Amino acid sequence: MNVLLADTILTMNPAREVVRGGAIVFDENVIEVTDDLEAIEKRKKTARVIDCGRGSIAMPGLINAHTHLEFSGVSTELNYGSFIAWLSSVIEKRETLVKGLSKELIDGVLDEMLRGGTTTIGAVSSYGFDLESLADAKQKTICFNELIGSNPAASEQIFSAFLNRVAKSDEYRSDRFVSAIAIHSPYSVSPALVKKAIALSQSRKTPLSVHFLESKSERKWLESSSGEFKPFFEKVFKLDSSFCNAQEFLSFFGGDGKILFTHCVAANDEELDMIGKIGGAIVHCPVSNRLLGCGLLSLEKLKNREISYLVATDGLSSNYSLDLFGELRSALFMHEGLDLPLLARDLLRSVTDSAAKAMGLNTGRLASGYAADIICFRLSGEVSDDSLLPLQAILRAPSAMDYIFINGESAL
Ligand SMILES: [Zn+2]
Structure with a gap:
């Protein structure tokens, strides 16, 4: 099991599009996306932890x-x-x-x-x-x-x-x-x-x-x-x-x-x-x-x-x-x-x-049961307004991602 910590998670899941200061818990598939700090600490004890650092945005590949x-x-x-x-x-x-x-x-x-x-x-x-x-x-x-x-x-x-x-x-x-x-x-x-x-x-x-x-x-x-x-x-x-x-x-x-x-x-x-x-x-x-x-x-x-x-x-x-x-x-x-x-x-x-x-593919959003196809990159500044996150992500995404997972496996 993996726990990926990111400042911002753009889930692309209409039920909850943005999660701040949370984690994606995944193996081959996403298990959960959560900002419940207690639950994250518990998960971390038995999982590989990937900390994407300050300014990080994780989203579906x-x-x-x-x-x-x-x-x-x-x-x-x-x-x-x-x-x-x-x-x-x-x-x-x-x-x-x-x-x-x-x-x-x-x-x-x-x-x-x-x-x-x-x-x-x-x-x-x-x-x-x-x-x-x-x-x-x-x-x-x-x-x-x-x-x-x-x-x-x-x-x-x-x-x-x-x-x-x-x-x-x-x-x-x-x-x-x-x-x-x-x-x-x-x-x-x-x-x-x-x-x-x-x-x-x-x-x-x-x-x-x-x-x-x-x-x-x-x-x-x-x-x-x-x-x-x-x-x-x-x-x-x-x-x-x-x-x-x-x-x-x-x-x-x-x-x-x-x-x-x-x-x-x-x-x-x-x-x-x-x-x-x-x-x-x-x-x-x-x-x-x-x-x-x-x-x-x-x-x-x-x-x-x-x-x-x-x-x-x-x-x-x-x-x-x-x-x-x-x-x-x-x-x-x-x-x-x-x-x-x-x-x-x-x-x-x-x-x-x-x-x-x-x-008809089981990917494209970070939600329980979807394939763990995840990319992560960092922005140099903060975006406090959720509605501006997609815009800033498009404008400032770097040409090389920091982390890439496909079906839960690192692809870099
Ligand atoms: Zn063509």
Whole structure:
């Protein structure tokens, strides 16, 4: 048994969000979070005691629900500012980018994410090049094996190659590695394959990840097979019309939840209503959306519909860092119309409790029975007002945590 003493514990548990001068008692799971000093003294006699010191904040480990580790080698090679310019540069340079990839490189990226406080990672895997790294990672990982392929004549080959990748990923399954499924997008996978992938994901009861309405160009292509996507699709994929429109695509999904729709920046009110009915969550990658010229997701519209959102970094192909606290800082400044302390609280929830709930994971909050995934860092000054704690934590969290526990084990 362990007793972790911290000045402030941000539990992310709605029943009691902040505990001052208390302790987290845990083994593999959290046993209790308490400020009962007598009880703490009693526990200390038979437990390993970790005293995080003055100014310490302990909270649940962060969950980055959407990244692409196979693009870990990308730095300055790609075009930014417009989605199509970016996509064209990815396709043009794909070979070179993937060639520079190695297990050591991905391991290094995962280590850096860990030091920054990310204890659970949802990684979209397009080729399977990241499998070993994900399986070896100290973090908990959800490997979203991605289905992509827009040539209807090659449907069968595309699906059987995808199933092979899923089978390979299944071999790594463990209590820290979830083998799951992703559908690339409504414009790159035919409806027949989308339906097959959804059925497969439902039978496996794992979370399902899908890119959806990232840009206005995507919306235009889905609605009228026109716009910026048209010359691109004609040239690269020999396609002259879209597979389906956005609402048809959403109608393929059942209402059993655990579906992560990534981006949704160009989704309209009806589509957001449909996502709400499906019980889906929206993955919000503000830096990626900014760099690809896609605009900013309306968090107010999600709040009105009680759709939860999860902030994530996306991959290094559309970001300069996979530091999740850094992404939260960007979100804080980009959503400038929203109340600052409340936004900060929502953002922190989006990478802990909301993310865990959306993916059906027993983590994301410090409460009895939840996995002991704990991070701890120190602030140089005091924050006496509870309502300002999330804001100060986001603004001032260091790039390296002082303590990290995953399932109760030290991960540093
Ligand atoms: Zn993505």
